[in-house]
Amino acid sequence: ALRVLTGITTSGTPHLGNYAGAIRPAIAASRMPGVESFYFLADYHALIKVQDPARVQRSTLEIAATWLACGLDPAAVWFYRQSDVPEIAELNWLLTCVAGKGILNRAHAYKAAVDKNASEGVDEDAGISAGLFMYPVLMAADILLFNANKVPVGRDQVQHIEMARDFAQRFNHLYGEHFVLPEAAIEDSVATLPGLDGRKMSKSYDNTIPLFVPKSELKKLIAGIVTDSRLPGEAKDTEGSALMDIFRAFANAEESAAMAEAFKQGIGWGDAKTKLVEQIDREVAPMRERYEALMAKPQDIEALLRDGAARMRAQYATPFMGALREAVGLRDLS
Numbered sequence: 001a002l003r004v005l006t007g008i009t010t011s012g013t014p015h016l017g018n019y020a021g022a023i024r025p026a027i028a029a030s031r032m033p034g035v036e037s038f039y040f041l042a043d044y045h046a047l048i049k050v051q052d053p054a055r056v057q058r059s060t061l062e063i064a065a066t067w068l069a070c071g072l073d074p075a076a077v078w079f080y081r082q083s084d085v086p087e088i089a090e091l092n093w094l095l096t097c098v099a100g101k102g103i104l105n106r107a108h109a110y111k112a113a114v115d116k117n118a119s120e121g122v123d124e125d126a127g128i129s130a131g132l133f134m135y136p137v138l139m140a141a142d143i144l145l146f147n148a149n150k151v152p153v154g155r156d157q158v159q160h161i162e163m164a165r166d167f168a169q170r171f172n173h174l175y176g177e178h179f180v181l182p183e184a185a186i187e188d189s190v191a192t193l194p195g196l197d198g199r200k201m202s203k204s205y206d207n208t209i210p211l212f213v214p215k216s217e218l219k220k221l222i223a224g225i226v227t228d229s230r231l232p233g234e235a236k237d238t239e240g241s242a243l244m245d246i247f248r249a250f251a252n253a254e255e256s257a258a259m260a261e262a263f264k265q266g267i268g269w270g271d272a273k274t275k276l277v278e279q280i281d282r283e284v285a286p287m288r289e290r291y292e293a294l295m296a297k298p299q300d301i302e303a304l305l306r307d308g309a310a311r312m313r314a315q316y317a318t319p320f321m322g323a324l325r326e327a328v329g330l331r332d333l334s
């Protein structure tokens, strides 16, 4: 079977970018015949940015409920919390020992942090943890432990998947063909969903639209999307319009074409925003209801996650980790 795997970092509330860029395509993939899916909550990764335990736990619950509300069938896919699978942390070490430091120096998140320090005139590594630096190795362990073929992600994660391929190749070269080389699967229409300010929608830019805010709140947030100062009646550019890009992510080809035509005909920004709210709400409203019901029963979600990890470890993680330990000269503990 083709193996599809993806994760979301449990550092906040899921937003429209996570949904359109990763969750929606991943759930669609999980329904295709001949596909085995691995979807998880990346809470080891969350520790890089969040040192507030309550927030990590809250976010884990929210993201789990989001996957389920969006239609993930926990009986048909492997659904688990990363830290319930200690083999991931263990493989992280084996990969750390084959990962080139020079490659990690080029990782976007680390480089951005270094550049920011440089621009502020402080020591280039000030405030940067080794965890941030090693982030791509942990992500490679997530992917390689399950020999995933396809990884549905937004464009921002592609570099990490290329690094995972690189580490896998090095490991295979040294120890034999243990890993398949994973590929990113990118949903072209939403590769990077913009946020309220037009930059990539991201928790770190504080420009997100949470997926499951009440409709009234959704209206308020959408009212804040940046637009230019063109008046009703003046033709609008679809190119570079965050409003249009978000609309497209929630519309079919026909609806997108109709909206593009309305832009040309000079629809007012207020009207365009109203249309966008309706477009998003049509897709999100039924899921929002399920989400609220799920969030009311956290113990059910917890039980589901524990069960998923236990079954998945017994079938995959523990025996494969045993084989990998043996391959590098350690004792097989499985």
Ligand code: TYM
Residues within 6 Å of the ligand: 005, 006, 007, 008, 009, 010, 017, 018, 019, 020, 021, 022, 042, 045, 138, 139, 142, 143, 151, 152, 153, 154, 155, 156, 157, 190, 191, 192, 193, 194, 195, 200, 201, 202
């Ligand atoms: P994270 O938690 O930042 O984002 C989760 C997923 O959402 C996608 N995404 C977006 N897609 C389109 N437009 C946006 N504005 C947008 N913002 C976020 C991300 O590309 C991602 O697919 N390191 C990962 C989590 C992770 C992972 C993995 C993913 C850990 N291990 C293994 C795949 C495989 C991350 O922080 O994603």
